[in-house]
Amino acid sequence: MASSTLEEVAAAISADVKIVSELLRERGEALPTFSEEGAVVIKSEESEDDKTATLLQARNRLINAANDLLQLARGPVDHVVSLGYGATDTANLAAVTRFEIPQNVPSGKSISLTDLASDTGLSEDHLTRIVRYAIANGIFSEPEPGQIAHTAASATLAKNKNLHDMTLFNSGFSTRIVVGLADALKAQQEKQENVPEAAFNLAYPGYVNLFDYMSKNPTASQEYFSYLDGRSQLSRYAVWKVAKSWDWASLGSGTIVDVGGSSGHASIALANSFSEAKFVVQDVNVEGLEMGRASISGNSDLESRITFQEHNFFTPQPVEATVYFFRHILHDWSDEDCIRIIQSLLPVLRDGSRVMLSEGVMPEPPALRSVVLEDKHVRIDDHVMLAAHNARERSVQQYVKLFEAASSGFSFAGVYGHGVGVHHTLVVFEYKKP
Numbered sequence: 001m002a003s004s005t006l007e008e009v010a011a012a013i014s015a016d017v018k019i020v021s022e023l024l025r026e027r028g029e030a031l032p033t034f035s036e037e038g039a040v041v042i043k044s045e046e047s048e049d050d051k052t053a054t055l056l057q058a059r060n061r062l063i064n065a066a067n068d069l070l071q072l073a074r075g076p077v078d079h080v081v082s083l084g085y086g087a088t089d090t091a092n093l094a095a096v097t098r099f100e101i102p103q104n105v106p107s108g109k110s111i112s113l114t115d116l117a118s119d120t121g122l123s124e125d126h127l128t129r130i131v132r133y134a135i136a137n138g139i140f141s142e143p144e145p146g147q148i149a150h151t152a153a154s155a156t157l158a159k160n161k162n163l164h165d166m167t168l169f170n171s172g173f174s175t176r177i178v179v180g181l182a183d184a185l186k187a188q189q190e191k192q193e194n195v196p197e198a199a200f201n202l203a204y205p206g207y208v209n210l211f212d213y214m215s216k217n218p219t220a221s222q223e224y225f226s227y228l229d230g231r232s233q234l235s236r237y238a239v240w241k242v243a244k245s246w247d248w249a250s251l252g253s254g255t256i257v258d259v260g261g262s263s264g265h266a267s268i269a270l271a272n273s274f275s276e277a278k279f280v281v282q283d284v285n286v287e288g289l290e291m292g293r294a295s296i297s298g299n300s301d302l303e304s305r306i307t308f309q310e311h312n313f314f315t316p317q318p319v320e321a322t323v324y325f326f327r328h329i330l331h332d333w334s335d336e337d338c339i340r341i342i343q344s345l346l347p348v349l350r351d352g353s354r355v356m357l358s359e360g361v362m363p364e365p366p367a368l369r370s371v372v373l374e375d376k377h378v379r380i381d382d383h384v385m386l387a388a389h390n391a392r393e394r395s396v397q398q399y400v401k402l403f404e405a406a407s408s409g410f411s412f413a414g415v416y417g418h419g420v421g422v423h424h425t426l427v428v429f430e431y432k433k434p
């Protein structure tokens with residue numbers, strides 16, 4: 001980040017390429033490649049020792065330096081032009097994913113554009129244009145004219161259902177909302193007639209909010225819950241990191257209420273790590289709860305410790321528990337709504353009860369020029385929250401203020417986990433009757 005000329009950035013890249021390559025070789029991990037063989041999970045993303053930390057830090061420096069190099073080489077005009085066309089890249093990815101083009105490209109050999117069109121049900125003209133655009137972005141290759149083969153990225157999209165589910169929702173439903181952000185802000189600024197509460201309302205008129213839409217559209221709802229579940233299985237967002245972030249075992253056989261827990265992936269991950277704890281997964285969306293029940297069906301241990309309950313978190317909490325766990329919930333709501341959600345717990349809180357938030361946490365300023373997801377994801381989510389719900393990601397201090405406003409009984413008990421900006425950061429509050 002300190003380097004500022006092309007030559008300085010290139011030198012920084014060389015140094016970090018050496019560190020990353022040597023560490024990957026030492027650990028017996030595959031070196032990155034564009035070819036189909038590169039479709040591997042980076043094992044080091046799934047472990048936590050010191051060498052892994054060194055490797056991941058060097059990789060992040062490398063990503064940022066490579067991005068700096070790209071910006072400098074392009075120059076400011078092409079840099080801004082490319083950013084302006086970002087939505088076209090996303091639209092292309094959405095088409096690739098929705099029509100399951102990667103799943104229809106055979107492994108280890110190529111397929112003709114004609115056959116691929118017929119297998120995906122697209123016209124040859126449309127398929128050809130979509131695939132050749134995707135090739136420019138490193139998804140698929142054309143080893144000879146008219147023949148399509150996999151790259152590491154397309155093969156990963158074909159094989160990794162969790163990545164597929166996340167990409168399908170992000171590049172489709174979510175993008176439809178986010179691209180309307182400036183229009184929604186303009187309408188609000190000009191106090192236009194029927195001012196939209198959020199960009200969501202421009203993309204999906206006639207619905208109160210995203211959750212209202214999901215409750216009335218079962219297919220979209222299934223896609224939404226598959227996205228939430230798929231995301232939580234990818235190493236970056238893995239819920240096992242939540243399990244490692246805090247001493248859950250100290251709760252013994254206590255009850256954890258997973259408020260807005262959708263299909264229960266966080267509770268299931270925690271239950272698999274802590275054999276005594278009990279869980280109540282609450283949500284308003286019965287579709288998600290049903291998916292959760294089905295996913296543990298037949299597992300007598302999980303069935304005996306995890307229950308799924310329909311509950312609206314704006315109404316008084318019915319379950320007395322040791323911990324109330326909110327994962328990616330408060331970021332969907334305005335400050336006023338968050339205070340109501342927190343206050344709905346008050347009737348059942350006892351001295352020592354904890355409220356735990358698992359959220360991306362906004363860093364304090366100044367903002368950094370950084371494209372690594374550890375830094376940028378919380379900004380991405382903040383925009384998505386603004387566009388989808390007129391809501392926000394918050395800093396630790398902003399969460400503290402919300403809890404202070406909800407009740408003087410709350411005290412801030414610390415931040416645990418993998419740090420600022422990362423999804424599994426735990427922000428913990430304790431309660432004592434005032």
Ligand SMILES: C[S@@+](CC[C@H](N)C(=O)[O-])C[C@H]1O[C@@H](n2cnc3c(N)ncnc32)[C@H](O)[C@@H]1O
Nearest residue numbers: 211228260261262283284285311312313327328
């Ligand atoms: C962003 S998702 C987070 C889901 C889950 N906690 C996770 O970490 O993946 C928000 C969840 O809140 C649920 N939700 C929205 N409004 C709710 C309400 N009023 N009461 C209970 N759950 C609600 C949604 O159905 C959805 O499952």
